[in-house]
Amino acid sequence: METKCGRQKIDKLKCKLNIPGIGVESKGKSGGLALLWNKEIFVDLISFSHNHIDAQTLEDCGLHDVPFSGYPFTWANNRVRPHTVRKRLDRACTNLSWNTRWPRTRVEPLDRIYSDHAPISVWKNHPRLRAPNLTFKPRRFEDMWIKSKDCEQAVKDTWNESIQKLETATDFGERLEGCKLGLLKWSKKEFGDTRKRIEPRKLNGNNGESGLVDRRRPEYDIFFTQKLHSKKTNQIERIQDEVGQWCEDSTLVQGVIQCYFHTIFSSAKPTKEDLEEVINVVPSRVSPEMNQQLLEKFIAEEVTLALHQMFPFKSPGPDGMPPHFYQRFWHIVGFHCDVVALVLRVSSVTYSFMLNRSQFGFVQPERVIRHPFSPYLFILCPEAFSCLLQAKENKAEIRGVRVARNAPPVSHLLFADDTLIFCQATNEAMRSLTLGVWIDSIPDKYLGLPYFIGRNKRDLFSFVRNRVWQCISGWKEKFLLQVGKEILIKSIIQSIPSYCMNCFRLPNSLLNELEGLAANFFWNDAEKKKIHWISWGKMCRSKRDGGMGFRKLQAFNHALLAKQGWRIIMNPDHLIFRILKARYFPKGDFLSAKSGYNPSYSWRSLLEARFIIKAGSRWRVRDGSNIRVWKDPWLPRPTTFLQIMPPSLFLPDLRVSNLLDKDNRCWNSELVEGIFCLEDSNLIKSISVSNLAIPDFWVWHFNKNGKFSIKSASHIATKLPWGKSRLYLREHNVVATKPSSFPREVQWQAPINGAVKINFDAAISNKGCGVGVIMRDWKGQCIGWCTNLYPGVKDPEHGEALAARSAVEFAANIHGSYALLKEIALL
Template sequence: MNLSPRGSQNTRGDNFNRGGRGGDFNVILAPEEKQGVTHLIRIGSDHWPLLISISSSHQTHQKYFRFLDLWTQEPGFNETLKAAWNEDTSGSPMWNFHLKLKNTCRKLSQWSRNSVGNIFDNTKAMEKKVADLEEICLTNNSDSNRMAYNCANAQLIMHIKKEEAFWKQKAGMKWFQDGDSNTKFFHTIMNNKRRRLVLKKIKKNDNTWIEGSDEIAKEAINFFESQFSKDDSHKDFSILNCLPCVINEEDNNIPDALPTMTELKEAVFSLSADSAPGPDGLTGTFYQKCWDIISIDLFNMIDMIWRLLANNWYSININGSRHGFFKSGRGIKQGDPLSPSLFIIGAELLTKLMEQLISESFIPYSVDKGCPSFTHLSYADDTILFSSGDPLSLMAMMNKLSVYEKCSGQLINKDKSCFLVAPNTHESLTYDIKRITGFSQSNFPFTYLGCPIYFGRQRVKYFDGLISKITGRLQGWQGKMISCGGRAVLIKAVLQSLPLHMLSVIHLPKTTTSQIEKLFANFFWSETEGKKKHHWIAWKNLCYPTDEGGIGIKSIQDINNSFSAKVWWSFRTRNTLWRNFLEAKYCPRAHPVKKKWVSGQSHTWKRILHVRSDCEKYLVWKIVKENCSFWWDNWLGTGNLGQHFPHTRRSKKLKVANFMIGNTWDENKLLRILPMDMVKQIQNINIYEGEDDFPIWTPDTHGFFTCKSSWKVLREGRNMSRPEPTPWAGPAPGDHF
């Protein structure tokens, strides 16, 4: 076999290829436990010595308690839990809850060993019993023998389902429901997860490597202890005075109020039952199934939670063993439930500081006349700043960032930060920007919030990262181990969700969508690298609902169009910065409904114009304040009036309010430009009460826009020639062995 090398990739001093091979001396080991070959240093020779390791890398460590969800279905579970939980304890509510959990885990472990037993040994014993009874039935097929065989076979099925539940929990596949019970796929997923969790070596800041669990643990403890230590530097909070005071005393007391039992129950039952267990080994299933028993003790210790925010202690889990026990002085961390609020406050402070630049002779980023000006875009701690190349403006911006750092404690990572300039920018200006900011220069495209930001033509290579992401996910799945139905579920539940974020922002080129669907098709037909499989049905014929002869997978192009409709809906109905910017840039005089696309305009504008005519048919405005465009908004319900009168002067500024007197229609004014039958139709329209005109999306029963409803009306459906259900509609039997 070809051994996996560690160290230098060559065995000679020149650039020749490696020249070492060896037998699979440790073939009995699991793949993640094989050592392979290590290249040692050269001493007095131009060859690197090769050290072949044939011993297992598996290290024994203490095994911790892990709650198995299948226990909740076993007889005697509730009685064991109640007896363990109700044992007397003393101390604070937090300490009592800790002792009860600890005692319960110990008693459940004992109960599992004595009552449940080893589920795998039980299955093997039952298989042998079924085989023996089957032999008996072959020789004497009496009623009593058949009954004994059927009872044993039913018990075997029950034990098999226990194994399935065990491997499902271990594999952690939230998408799984039914159909692939106890197959090799479960074991492969679990082994791959174990292999990924093993740390063999890490690189320090000085680019040296550390090997061994103990040495890695020491370095990890030093790193995180330093990372979580309290920052004693002085913070200047006077700048917070620029934030408006919008919180009164009553609002301020709400976060301090203890949650009610109802709120606590909602939080517990919102947990994913299949989520990974915490450090105590207990899953969401435990807290939900045992709620009636543990709820009071859990509620009593909630008032101690605030102490955890200021007094956290940590241990590091390295390769299954816990190391160290150190304190954190940082308080709330990223990932805590309250941390998003801190990001919002920080973003608000940064916004106020950037707004101050406008009044300080700051030269902003150049935009078209009439477009709203802006200095930054921010999402959490990912921020894009916009400025001219004026040195004084750049220094003013960097000063504001310095003030923000001193107040918030957030520091700018200059190694990850960069700046971009327009093409043909003079080198001297580029040098000044680099000198003032301390950032390195980058070029288009760059990635922001998971999407490529590019300048000029849309190129397929900009989306190679998305293709690689899908390919990487497929490579770790071992599609040949999953049934056909299981692969269809994976495509619908997991694979199709990977490009959704990018589809909601960018209209992908057809070449990219074709590549994605080709990957889906190859996976569905169980095609692996080097082994092509025949595709019995074209992929486009599978991308239909089951009642139309498909398998329920949505076409990527249809999803693309659905998200384009969502962008158009947002553009037409919401008062946002990007909407005002696009309208000022492309529709300064014409209404967006009749504006034509011109070559050279942005891809986003081209995208929404592509679905404009289809969307406007389903977008109806309900009149409240008569602010709708008289000619171009669909407030009549039959389309905009402008399309019916192409030769009439149709001003964008003409509103419905211009034809109203109070809450009644001005019939004389309407008759000057419209025929009598249409005026009568207009006079029958209801005037609603409210603050402003509001839109209705007619495909949805509640009038709200949804991607699902837009997908239904925008896609090209298929009529079935036969009324009977298709073979895809019913449930298919799954694989069990």
Template sequence: METKLDQKRMESVRRRCGFSSGFEIEAESLEEGDFNDILYFFEKSGGVLREQKRMEAFRDTLEECKLLDIGYWRVRYTWEMDIPTILTGHRSFPFEAWWTMEENFEGLIREFWDSSFVSLMEKLKLLQNHLKKWSGSIKSRKDGLKRSLTRELESLLLKDRDDDTMAKIIDTKIHLNLEIDKDECASTRRRINSITKLVSEDGREITDGSEILEAATGYFEDLFASNGNGDPQNVLEGIESIISHEVNESLLSPFREDKVRTALKDMGPIKAPGLDGFPALFFQQYWHIVGKEVLDFCLGILNGNKGANLANVTEIVIIPKFHNPSSLVNFRPISLCSVLYKIVVKTIANIMQNIIGLCIDEVQSAFVPGRFITDNVLLAYEILHTFRQKRTGKKGYMEIKLDMSKAYDKVEWNFLKEMMLKIGFAHEWVGLIMKCITSVSYAVNINGYRGRVFQPTKGLRQGDPLSPFLFLICSKDAKETVSSLLGVRSSSNPEKYLGLPNVVGRRKKEAFKSILDKISLRIDSWSTRLLSQGGKEIFIKSVLQAIPTYAMSCFLLPKTLCESIENKLARFWWQKGVGRRARVFKAKYFPDCSFRDSNLGSSSSYVWRSIWAAKASLEMGLIWRVGTGENIFVFEDAWIPNFTIVRLTSDFGNLQFVKVAELIKSDVREWNRELISNTFSEAEAEMIFRIPLATGPHEDLMVWKGELSGEFSVRSSYKLLQDYDPTAYALHHIYRDFYNKLWKIDIPLKIKMFIWKISWNYLATRVNMSLRKLSTNYLCPHCGSGEESVNHLFRECPASVTIWKELSDAILVTFPFTDPPGQTIKVNFDDAFDERSKLSASGIVVRDSSGSVLLASTELHKDVDSAFAAEAIACRRASQIALNINRESVIIEGDSLTIIKKCKQRDFDKSQVGSYIHDIQMLKNRFKTVSFEFVPRSANNLAHILASETLKRRERVYLVNGVLSYAEFQSKIDYAREPD
């Protein structure tokens, strides 16, 4: 309860009312009144800033008392008055993603689509009405289900609480909560995001719903009206033509189905749809029904035969830039384009993404593949650090920080068109883009209601996939213009840039306190208190641990802050290339050496100290992949995989070689076994012989040994640090493999959590309940013959034994070999590997379209490092044999999905088998037509038998038009099976 009585009088009231518990909080000032403490900074407007410790203490108090902040959704601050009226207007059509899970929904769509013979846009409009009626019947059914579940729960609560009844109560509660949560979460979200008041430019307060909608429409109508700023040619005088004739030719090639399908596939399935209400999920899931008409519509626009105006009616929704704004200036407009229009412009944007680097300045980082926005964060910090260090000399520096207000909205269409033509884009390409930009019409959506439609004459849309690229092109000449205009407002010391601190002083924790506030805010949300253990795990991994990631990509966070974050998470869990950025740091801190040879230096910035602190961790994970060996020092570099001590310890004082290349016979691309055996110890020599050498030499590569791909990842870096410091593991090494496998299994999370609890004996068995003085009965309720421990419950109880026996019969599904089509031949490969001898065998079988064996071949290979390498060697051997047969069309099949994927890719493979994959890629270029396909083991049995028997018998085979006796039975099975 809340009272305005002072503490002394409250004590008297408590005694008279008989309250046995409670607490009093003194008023904030000498005057008596409400308890005006707050949980977060944004809950207070004006006055002196509240101390962080005081807010943390208040949050801790609420947590200890098990109290929740239920929120407040009307006027933000209690001293503001007037309650607004509800909006009226056209309600938007909401397509619900869960409809697709209804059993008859696809049939409903197909029946309607096949029976309608109007245009695509008309079909979608009619389908809206059809689905509204259908969803009404679904809602009635679900309301009936809620009532039924409520009655069932009330009935169960009146019964005796035996085990069966408790199980039914829990299941019914879960089912009922799921149905209720869908509606409550949506209602709560709408309530929180609703706009209840606006203040017009003349200071008038608007609370009527219709007036708010019209005011917003008028605001954006004025915002997107062109100023008619004359001829832009004088602004474009210094811009040079960049786009070449070859680039324009590639841009003007006809659009095809695959590009349209790729654009649709890349869209978020349930991201906000446009005016028609259909999200990308609808078109993705039912492409086999609607795809032909959608494809014809989009290609008609892209290839110049149709206008885009039919699909280009865009809804504007406004997102607040901060909590509870009242002026439209403080909202960010987001354009909800229809998915049909998005498919068109995303197809164009995917092409623009590949060439945007040609059109913009090197210092621009956003939206360019291979560049990151965090690059600019680091550079801004480094520049300001240099300013602070500059204390002597006559020449100083000046910083100009610009904030472009409503930048997208102010782009003049005429200027954009002339700019694209000036840098060299073809008229046809510019015409296609301008057709998409200028055919737009807008309707503002406030609180789910849509206003009147209007046509803009300038501006780019937030939410249009093409807008970021067009804006970058428009801003190309900004540097020259700003250089000539210095009449800008200055900022004495901008606290943040792109959301991160510009200057980090000695109080580092204070600089990053907003991270802890964000985590606290998400944890303290009332909805997170109701999560299950599995739900908490997902929330921690997906939401909470992601919050500090952005800052951690640039700064080494203080240890005390990390500990505070860990404490927060733990408490929540247990309660219910050398880019521009690198070049800047290299020029300043290590101009004459590599990063690995750099020193920390004095007066270094906090960014550089954060980066340099990770150097030791980086060194632990780097290793050379041997190509030519010209760049690798034998006794100084790490180049031997799977070796705990990567620096060789041989006595090399009198040796005449220093590079790995001198250990390789370059003419045959093999290790010089005699030289290596006479120089190194037996263990060292064996490890060197296992390093694969590509038949065609390639450059030496520095790779990351923590990942099989050779690419750096934060996850593997953390893993290497844990291996380096065994005390970092929370679990004993005996259980490490078990838990690694458990978390990787593709099963429901609640089952994983249940297994985890079993492994730690956290289940409420009767033995555990008795140990905690919660029960006096130890006996198993199922058999009554033993104590109900975890081991008894799952292994020894007769009921459990019966269940395990019934589950033990496996269902085997096999996939047979299939013949290749037409004149194509099929080459199947497999391997067998002996870990102890490091010997492997390759089995290759070649068959034609009738299934007849054309060739059976096996080969033995020495010094093979792993079964993975053995599979790659077998694939290389299969490629060599297929090339020698000299057929126009070849299919190469294997049962190693990873190897097949690597063979399909074009990029250089940095993994341990990269040398073999390099050879396969070189061979692949010499085929007329070749494809690599994955098949399960059951469809690859003949090659498997050949490899296994060869490893046992230690004999090579090369047999034309047949196989050896031990493989004849499998060959007949593959040949005699029913054709497809």
């Protein structure tokens, strides 16, 4: 009991009553827990403190909180505002047997009389709650049905039977419903009642062939508790209406839902002048050629191709038929041409609602467009709204906000389904932005991220830790093997903080705590703690190196931030780049920028991850006009990408374009060998030069396509770019990294009559890379050949690319013939 007394007073009470007990020191006028017992009773006191909670007691005893109904608080400090404090201190708990017998149990507080606490009453059957709806979960098409040989015949029979009952071509939905009902009857005859057969096997495993469940087993209590909890969490018991009143009656809940969506989809009856104003400011995006393609008639092959591109069992429709049903039985249930014509003429649809597994009501929207373009409604409306705001800004009716003197003005930003508007606080601007929206306070978070970041960042991002802890706490009750725990850690636990990591650098203490939670979940059991046999750092290694492949969260956070920095470099025309450039580096670039005056936490987070970009990015040589030889990274030599020899004092401003022979579009060998050492000159001459005068651009060195990747960036952050064994194989093999002990015999296949075939290959040695190209006709006779030598090239994939380029240039000299290019590779 809570006595609100100090420990000394409780000890005096024990002496007067001459009974044993224990008391906890109070904090002011709260606390002071006391436990007294008779001498005949033996009590073993384990521990006590001010921070003890009853979570472990509820878990051990199998108790659950009873839902509240009515006023949510049971205690108040009886003070006048703004010093009023209200809390819910009293509650009721029930076990599994009670919840099974009285599932509609509720707790309702009573009126407070001469006390700061309100008594609570427990209702076994709350009068405001109706009996639960006994509708069953909608049955859907099962994948197991296809494994039966009689499934296709059953679809044919049920579909033909529904056609005979419904002869009109517009009743496709009713035909489909009849087909589904027929398949359900066929499934019960073919497979029996699968749901009743599955649940015993979930509990008894392989020994559950008898189909009987021992309700005395603890596994049954855990299974039934989880099932009962999932049913409660997946139901809507009450809802708040527009006035702010809570509706608990199911009829009222349905009315609030239907009224809400009816208001959203009701038309505001715009005038012709309003529509013309919007159309005049929206630029034309569809060209005549694009419009002609849109107006072309589709063919059956296009519909079939689009249907087979869908995932088979993802997002089944409200009719219960997934895409796999149509993919497998399209030849039976395919649309008739008349049905397609009727569907395309539908200008609006009707929406119904699912509440606690029961369907009710319908709403016919008025704010719609013709059926084929209806999915783009939420894209067209923000685009038109953005054009209206831009037109107001061009007329100087509203003015955007600038973060710096030379920064572009920002009048509005679109995030998902939200629109942020920035303008000056003047009456004229507010009249121009009369939108009929309500005023609300600034929330603490927006799109899951905090608005304002102070000094205590660990407490600010503690919601990430709480989400991870909630997931782990729910999994502790399940019997999981370490394989299942590994999947949960990789797919859920380590993906929860990734959203925040994209924008902010999370504190190392928080990341270490998240890794500790994951390690405890992996090694510990549901009953007790166990020894961690391997450190988490070793488990974060790849499985090839003896680890488990878990992410090192600090390196992963740096990699995600580096990706944002890479986007800033690659997209100089984007709004975020122009704003950051005007604010932090108006006279430089991102790689050389400094933190600046009063920087934001997101900008400091980007600067912390900039070392990854410097360690993995370099210039790709094209015309060489933008690359400084002595300062910019441009050589394919990780991780500096610079030359070995020191910069020349006589040529401090040398550009790569000065090293190129512009007439022949190749390197000036004499100039390169005269300036650089032998190793640098060979490496420079191994870089391919484009035949076209295109500008230089940045590439990511550790990816074949030159694009940034999170995986390679994480390896850079953890100083493990790749395994030493793979490097050894790449340096000591000619082309393939995995040579075969018994190479297969190469057989040349002739092309079609009248065509020629070009084969090309590359070979790498210590001197460089040699490529060969040979051309033969359909009879196998040699028409021509060529060879090229590229010193300094030691990468097999680079050599193959040079061989393919030589083959294309060789084939460009052929006129009037069809050339087929084929690579020769012995793997």
